[in-house]
Amino acid sequence: MNTYLKELTQVEAVQSWREAEDFLCHAVTDDDPDNYILNVKAFIFAGMHRLWKLTDEQGEAVAYAVVNVYTNDGLHNVAQMYLATSKGLAQMLDHWDEFLVWAIKMHVDYIEIIGRKGWEKVLRPFGFTHNHTSLIRRVHRELH
Numbered sequence: 467m468n469t470y471l472k473e474l475t476q477v478e479a480v481q482s483w484r485e486a487e488d489f490l491c492h493a494v495t496d497d498d499p500d501n502y503i504l505n506v507k508a509f510i511f512a513g514m515h516r517l518w519k520l521t522d523e524q525g526e527a528v529a530y531a532v533v534n535v536y537t538n539d540g541l542h543n544v545a546q547m548y549l550a551t552s553k554g555l556a557q558m559l560d561h562w563d564e565f566l567v568w569a570i571k572m573h574v575d576y577i578e579i580i581g582r583k584g585w586e587k588v589l590r591p592f593g594f595t596h597n598h599t600s601l602i603r604r605v606h607r608e609l610h
């Protein structure tokens with residue numbers, strides 16, 4: 467199956483949001499996924515995060531990725547990518563060279579992929595190493 471990767475413009479991202487949100491809902495492992503998705507939506511709609519869409523030959527969505535470029539220490543630019551897919555990871559990685567070209571144009575020094583734990587083995591052949599484990603605990607605001 468041939469697939470096509472495209473970085474969406476801000477207008478295209480807003481137009482595609484409902485579909486992208488469905489993909490994100492299946493990918494989020496956060497304890498409070500509704501809040502997470504609202505934050506991502508706000509960042510995308512404000513143009514702070516970019517939305518990438520992977521489609522098949524018929525133009526149907528296979529996967530989405532949310533990308534944020536930031537400076538982590540004032541010296542290095544990091545492209546942080548959240549892969550919003552429960553399937554389609556292999557097809558997304560088929561386009562890895564395209565993403566690297568984009569990263570070079572954006573003067574990115576590191577690419578950090580946020581995804582499921584099982585992806586570590588899949589991403590290792592692409593040069594990724596395990597960096598850290600994120601532990602999270604939800605804060606319940608009710609006073610006891």
